[in-house]
Amino acid sequence: MLKEFLNFCVSLTKETHLSHVVILSSNTVFIDRIYNDAKLKKTSKFFKIDHLDxxxxxxxxxxxxxxxxxxxxxxxxxxxxxxxxxxxxxxxxxxKTLKEYLEHRAFLAYTEMVDFLARENSQEEEKIFREVAKIIIKDGKFILKDNSPNKHELIKVISKWAEKEILFFDPLTLEVKGNSRIYEKGMEKLELGILNFGL
The missing domain is CATH 1.10.8 (Helicase, Ruva Protein; domain 3)
Known part of the structure; x- marks a missing residue:
């Protein structure tokens, strides 16, 4: 159904020339699918609207x-x-304080990740996610490299976490970050192992 809708958008712009179509999405998996669709890639321009400076x-x-x-x-x-x-x-x-509120929000991001790891990730997927998270914490981003030895599994894990809107994957730059800064603060807690759920 989505593919039919997108093909209709292409026909409006490229075949009948009746209008331009603008699609906004915060879902990185959706963006990635559009970007990697051969027909859409040739007929589309991508603009990243990021968080505020x-x-x-x-x-x-x-x-x-x-x-x-x-x-x-x-x-x-x-x-x-x-x-x-x-x-x-x-x-x-x-x-009581602003710091207490912000720590609470970071802890909720952390527990969301712990729960997702426990329920829906294999040990190998968990290991990959933790490695990606560690690099994001250290460098501010993880870059998906063409020569990664486990590239297929890496993409699978990144996509899985992007679907949960915990990670953000930019298909134009191959950069992976937290979907928002609060998730990166949650990753810091995950790295420290604030709680032990037997993971």
């Missing part, structure tokens, strides 16, 4: 009355993810 986040949070040290803390935990920042503004009052 730090300068914009600083300006935004300053206008909301946050202090410099609070803004730095928010940036460290949430990055430029608009929904996460907006949620923080509404929910932080339920906690």
């Amino acid at each position: 730090k300068s914009i986040v600083v300006e935004w949070l300053s206008s909301e009355g946050f202090k410099e040290n609070e803004i730095e803390l928010i940036w460290d935990y949430l990055g430029g993810c608009i929904p996460d920042i907006q949620r923080m503004m509404f929910e932080k009052k339920e906690f």
Whole structure:
């Protein structure tokens, strides 16, 4: 059904010339499928709309009355993810401190990953995910290389975690990151082994 819809979009633009079609998606698996579809790849342009830059986040949070040290803390935990920042503004009052709220959010990201590892990943898949997460923590991103010895399994695991919207895979640059900064903070906790669930 999706393929039929996309072919219809192609016919509107390239065959009948009736309109241009713009499709927005935050689902990296969907983006990857479009990018790697031969017909669509030749007829499409891809534009990445990323999270906000730090300068914009600083300006935004300053206008909301946050202090410099609070803004730095928010940036460290949430990055430029608009929904996460907006949620923080509404929910932080339920906690004693801003730090406590942000730690709570990072812990929830961590437990989501632990649960997914335990329920839906083999030991080999878990090992691959942990290696990818370790590199993301260290370098800020993981780059999928053509000469990776386990490339097929690597792509399978990355796609699986991208479907859960925990990882973000950019098919144009082959970069893998946390889908949002809070998941990268959760990965830090996973790396430290905050809890032991027998994994």
